[in-house]
Amino acid sequence: MQSRVRKLVVYVLAILSCVIFLLPFLIMITGSLQDKYFFMGAPSQWITQPLTLKNFKIILSRPHILRWFINSAVISIIPMITTVYIGALLGYIYAKKDFVGKTVTFWLFLSMIMVPMQSYVIPRYVLFAKFNWINTYWAFLIPQAWDIVYFFLLKQYMVSIPDSLIESAKIDGASEMAIFHRIILPISKTSLAIVAVFTFISRWNDLFYPLLFTTNARMFPMTVGLASLLTQGGKFSFEMAGTVINFIPTFIVFILMRKYFVQGIATTGMKN
Amino acid sequence: MRNRLDKWFPYLVVGPIFLHFTLFYLGPFLTNVIMSFMDWKVVGDSTFVGLANWGRLFRDPIFWQSLKNTVVFSLYYVVPVIALGLGLAMIVNSGLRGAPLFQAIYFLPVVTSFVVIAGIWVWIFSPEPFGLVNQILAFFGLKPQMFLASRQQALGVLAGLSIFKVAGTAMVYYYGGLKDIPLELYEAGKIDGADGLKTFRYITWPLLKPTTLFVLIFITVGSFQVFDSIYLLTGGGPSNATTTIVHQMYLHGFVFFNLGYAGTISIVLMLIILVLSMVQNVLVKYDY
Numbered sequence: 221m222q223s224r225v226r227k228l229v230v231y232v233l234a235i236l237s238c239v240i241f242l243l244p245f246l247i248m249i250t251g252s253l254q255d256k257y258f259f260m261g262a263p264s265q266w267i268t269q270p271l272t273l274k275n276f277k278i279i280l281s282r283p284h285i286l287r288w289f290i291n292s293a294v295i296s297i298i299p300m301i302t303t304v305y306i307g308a309l310l311g312y313i314y315a316k317k318d319f320v321g322k323t324v325t326f327w328l329f330l331s332m333i334m335v336p337m338q339s340y341v342i343p344r345y346v347l348f349a350k351f352n353w354i355n356t357y358w359a360f361l362i363p364q365a366w367d368i369v370y371f372f373l374l375k376q377y378m379v380s381i382p383d384s385l386i387e388s389a390k391i392d393g394a395s396e397m398a399i400f401h402r403i404i405l406p407i408s409k410t411s412l413a414i415v416a417v418f419t420f421i422s423r424w425n426d427l428f429y430p431l432l433f434t435t436n437a438r439m440f441p442m443t444v445g446l447a448s449l450l451t452q453g454g455k456f457s458f459e460m461a462g463t464v465i466n467f468i469p470t471f472i473v474f475i476l477m478r479k480y481f482v483q484g485i486a487t488t489g490m491k492n
Numbered sequence: 493m494r495n496r497l498d499k500w501f502p503y504l505v506v507g508p509i510f511l512h513f514t515l516f517y518l519g520p521f522l523t524n525v526i527m528s529f530m531d532w533k534v535v536g537d538s539t540f541v542g543l544a545n546w547g548r549l550f551r552d553p554i555f556w557q558s559l560k561n562t563v564v565f566s567l568y569y570v571v572p573v574i575a576l577g578l579g580l581a582m583i584v585n586s587g588l589r590g591a592p593l594f595q596a597i598y599f600l601p602v603v604t605s606f607v608v609i610a611g612i613w614v615w616i617f618s619p620e621p622f623g624l625v626n627q628i629l630a631f632f633g634l635k636p637q638m639f640l641a642s643r644q645q646a647l648g649v650l651a652g653l654s655i656f657k658v659a660g661t662a663m664v665y666y667y668g669g670l671k672d673i674p675l676e677l678y679e680a681g682k683i684d685g686a687d688g689l690k691t692f693r694y695i696t697w698p699l700l701k702p703t704t705l706f707v708l709i710f711i712t713v714g715s716f717q718v719f720d721s722i723y724l725l726t727g728g729g730p731s732n733a734t735t736t737i738v739h740q741m742y743l744h745g746f747v748f749f750n751l752g753y754a755g756t757i758s759i760v761l762m763l764i765i766l767v768l769s770m771v772q773n774v775l776v777k778y779d780y
Contacts, residue, residue: 226688227588234583238597244612244656245600247624251615309505319502325510332517334769336717338738339762342745342755343520343527349534363516366509396501425605427720428738432746443607447724450611463608474603478596481603485664 248467251460252276275461284437288445289465295360295430295441296423303419304412306366311374312404316386329368337429345432359433364423370415377411378404414484417477421470442466527755534749545756555757557732558740561647565736566715568651573711574704576655577662582696584663585670595667599660606657606720613653614640614725640726643733650721650734658714662707669703670696702776709772713765737761 253271279285313319314326344363345354353359381404389399405412427443434440440448446462474481497504528545532538549555584595601609616624617639626636640646673696681691719738722728728735728743735743737757745754 230583230586230588233579234588234594237580237583238594241597241600241656244609244616247615248608248612251612306509310509313502313505317502319506321506322502325506328518329513332513332521334766335517335521335762336758336765338717338741339758340517340520340524342751342758343523344516345745346523346532346534346751347515347520365512368513368517396498421603425603425607427606427723428742431723432742443605446607446611450607450614450724451727456615459611463611466605467608470603470605471600474596474600478592481599482595482664482667485661485668 248460248463251457252464254457275457276465279458279461279465284440284445285462285465287438288440288442291357291439292424292441292443292466293469294357295364296420298361299364299423300416300419302361302365303367303370304416307370307374307415308378308405308408308412309400310366310371311376311378312400314371314375315378315381316383329371333368333372341429341432348433353433355434355436355439360423360430367419370419373415374408374411377408381407410480410483413477414480417473417480418484420473424470524755524758527752528759530752532751532755534751538752541752545752548753549756549760554732554735555740558735558737559760561732561734562716562718562736565647565651565654565718566712568648569654569715570708570712572651572655573658573662574707576659577707578666578700578704580659580663581666581670584667595663598663601657602660604657606653607724609653609657610721610724613649613721617649617652641730643730646726646730646734650718650725653721653725654715654718658711662711665703665707665710666700669700673699705772705775709768713768716761716764716768737764 252275253273254269255272255274314322348354348359351358353362385403385407386399389403394402424441425443426441427447430441430444431447434444437445437448443466446459446466449459449462529540529542530538531541531544580598584591584598588594618624618626619636619638619641620626621630621636623636623639625639629636637645639649677695677699678691681695686694717738718736719742722734722736722739723742726734728739738761741754741757741761744750744757
């Protein structure tokens with residue numbers, strides 16, 4: 221009897237929190253599909269108003285919107301690929317190889333994890349201004365080609381790969397790069413997927429960094445472009461259509477790769 | 493030939509990456525430290541000014557206001573994230589049907605951009621009578637509130653946004669922590685006649701201590717870097733009531749172009765984060 225009551229309480233709490241967590245997303249979707257400046261009057265109006273795709277038509281005809289989407293894709297997909305590849309290669313070397321300077325360089329990498337991005341972004345800005353890299357993809361693709369945290373994560377995993385696998389491949393005459401491509405990468409698939417999804421999401425959603433390094437509206441990613449719409453203040457349903465467009469890619473990645481998010485957080489967390 | 497290249501394999505990879513690291517991470521950071529002692533110009537000669545930036549920092553009332561705002565934001569934010577994260581993890585871990593779906597829904601805001609959530613938040617907390625929260629307040633016979641336009645309420649509303657966005661991360665950590673508690677302990681508790689509350693007080697909560705410690709430091713560090721929601725929703729206002737450390741650094745560095753002063757603020761931020769991670773290390777070491 222008591223356990224049945226408890227079960228009921230858990231279900232009620234679970235569903236209630238689901239409603240609260242989903243409500244903002246429902247507001248976003250219904251808002252984007254209706255024609256209004258702001259929701260007026262009683263909440264019942266949300267449901268009774270006719271639905272329309274007008275907002276999406278208007279927003280897609282606006283200058284730059286498609287360009288913003290492409291910019292976001294470029295500065296999240298390319299760093300995703302290079303972060304995974306370089307992180308794996310570097311992780312493999314630090315996990316399995318010995319070389320002069322290994323300890324020193326490792327501790328230097330480690331020490332920079334403590335330093336927040338804000339504490340080196342200004343000199344980087346000055347440097348990129350000299351390179352003429354402001355408002356170019358280089359300001360993103362070059363410095364974000366790899367990531368120290370994900371390198372550590374991959375190194376941590378690769379320590380657990382048995383040496384015998386590498387040794388037997390070496391006896392068969394495989395070169396180092398062949399071993400990396402044919403043995404190390406395939407068995408690290410799960411870790412690589414974790415790094416890939418986290419890199420993609422954090423780059424796609426990033427606001428601070430692109431806000432500093434793009435000043436030309438053509439070079440904005442979605443986040444900065446939408447921020448420029450939001451901070452101007454505009455029609456609510458129109459803004460919501462923009463946020464839906466920004467939200468869809470992350471939502472798709474999340475649905476397809478859900479298990480890697482949960483696993484990724486679990487593994488990055490406690491081992492640091 | 494192939495073997496000779498293989499001998500140099502680690503150097504061929506680590507060399508260029510270390511160069512990259514020096515040019516884009518380590519070098520800029522060290523430059524930033526030096527910058528805090530200089531009047532740094534984007535164009536033209538930079539001059540050494542000793543402790544001038546640091547002196548200015550100590551006399552700058554807006555900097556102190558931003559530090560205070562950041563700490564208040566942190567206080568509003570940290571405890572609810574822990575409570576909500578643990579609560580949601582216990583729901584997901586309670587063996588209810590559809591647990592993975594519930595977990596996914598609670599985690600959804602984590603993968604959603606601040607820009608998306610901020611756009612929605614602005615309407616939920618609209619100061620107009622038709623704002624969602626104001627409508628709910630009206631239903632209970634309460635007056636409409638100003639929310640983001642109020643000096644007293646704005647930080648709380650911003651903290652609410654971050655709580656909503658981050659609770660799912662705390663949930664996943666706690667979920668992992670709960671999974672690690674051996675079931676026999678609960679069995680033993682049941683035999684000793686412990687009820688739900690006592691089980692939580694004497695078994696669950698103490699055994700989750702390492703998780704709590706980790707989540708605590710992790711989200712406190714995050715809270716000191718709060719920027720996105722402030723930039724998007726208040727711009728630091730009303731009258732500096734919501735400006736934070738990173739927001740001040742942004743304004744001085746990228747709006748007023750006081751690079752040396754902005755660099756000094758960012759060093760303060762780094763020192764705070766360094767102290768927080770040292771506290772964590774000490775607590776872990778002495779098994780608090």
